[in-house]
Amino acid sequence: MVFGSRDGSAWIFLLALLCLCDCSASQLTYSISEELNKGTVVGNIAKDLNLNIQDLETRDLRIVSSFSKTYFDVNLRTGNLFVSDRIDREELCPHVDKCSIKIQAALNNPMNVHRIEIHILDVNDNQPCFEEQSHVLNISELLSPGERFPLPVAGDADIGSNAVTSYKLTQNEHFSLDVQSGGEHGVYAELVLQKALDREKQAVIKLVLTAVDGGKPSRSGTLQLIINVLDFNDNTPAFSQSLYKVQVKENADPGTFILRINATDLDAGLNSKILFFLIKTGNLDPSKYFNLNSETGEIHLKEKLDYEETRAYEVRIQAKDQGSSPRRAH
Ligand SMILES: [Ca+2]
Ligand SMILES: [Ca+2]
Ligand SMILES: [Ca+2]
Ligand SMILES: [Ca+2]
Structure with a gap:
């Protein structure tokens, strides 16, 4: 247990009493984006809890949290709850769709504890990225159009539409891209041979696969595809x-x-x-x-x-x- 910004042994006592006191007090819910500047106001808890501004100081309002960081503090003169630490949704709730921080506003005389839940909304602050910089495919010049080749999947630490939603491929005459969604990989792409290869004309084909997320503005990451065209004995001496x-x-x-x-x-x-x-x-x-x-x-x-x-x-x-x-x- 960690306590609000200020001293105290008295607060250890307070927390021990949390369940003995008025736990049915009202609950506030706010939603904010991750990565807001320190000092950004989340809401006015004096107003939202129907408290007199003067009471905040006289009743010694404190913000209490079970996290190792409190992330929020309150201005006792205005009642504004504000961001006091960096909130990185991806660090706080990795791989989780819904992310929230639960804190409590505690008051003395009489002792009250108000629960406050702050939903942390995702911001598109991560770009899609592939595990490798380049990916090699060995494809025989013998293969017919229609053959498919699975491609590496890009990751994106964001969620929902801020994660990877699409893939693009360099314009070229031999391959198209088939983008599928669903399953455990989310969105993934396959290379589809459109026109048979000819090693004697071009032995190596270099293309760029781009993963794009659905953020606004969107972010992207690229992977170089190196296609080695494998020889077939289709020429006579x-x-x-x-x-x-x-x-x-x-x-x-x-x-x-x-x-x-x-x-x-x-x-x-x-x-x-x-x-x-x-x-x-x-x-x-x-x-x-x-x-x-x-x-x-x-x-x-x-x-x-x-x-x-x-x-x-x-x-x-x-x-x-x-x-x-x-x-x-x-
Ligand atoms: Ca994010
Ligand atoms: Ca993203
Ligand atoms: Ca050949
Ligand atoms: Ca030959």
Whole structure:
């Protein structure tokens, strides 16, 4: 138990007597906003309790509270009950919708105790905020429009319409936002794929999710969304030329460099890693005459050629990516 602003052992006695005295005395109710300046008048208790102003001093009016702070005091010359300490609703009543402070106005001769309940109304003094600054989503370029992805929920220490009421998303061509309310999370949002992604066009998409509260004016908090577009093997290797022509002297030594073939693949990782292979066509096994380095695409002579026997070799080469469902080009 803590007592009004002034001294006293006599007051300990008074509180001990609280239940023995006139507890049926009237009750006053006031409503004020949180975070009012010290000195702000809540109401006039002399008037509201029908007391003479002179009696306040002669009957030694005191404000008594069971809180560790009194928050309020009374001006004995005017009867005004005023705010004497900072009132932060979020600190006083965290996660509670209804918040009030109960105090008592105690008078001597005769001893009276009047109960006063002061409702503390919420002010929009907290902005929505996310637990993290950025959130990463890994989304395959294979997925079809309509796929949904849950997003982190923003908190707001205020209540009711001063808490989060909506979410917004950066304008973009691939995703829309579906904002739902209800359930234990209050208001939450899901990302909805509107247009299929293409990693080869844009591998990372950065968007900003904004949580907005319903205060007037409203406050907001943001979260960066980083969408990594995961590769799907949707590109076939492509040779730099469809036909490579090269002339070799028939007396060239085995090991002589002939040419290097080149192919590229727009995908990523193994989906774009290309290996080359010589292909048998008809009776010709090109690996009898040529060495192909499957990684570099370099072709070297394997054994001496005979112009009189064969004047030209047409060799088919396959380029194959290393995706789990590989794609091939010839
Ligand atoms: Ca508040
Ligand atoms: Ca708020
Ligand atoms: Ca590929
Ligand atoms: Ca791809």
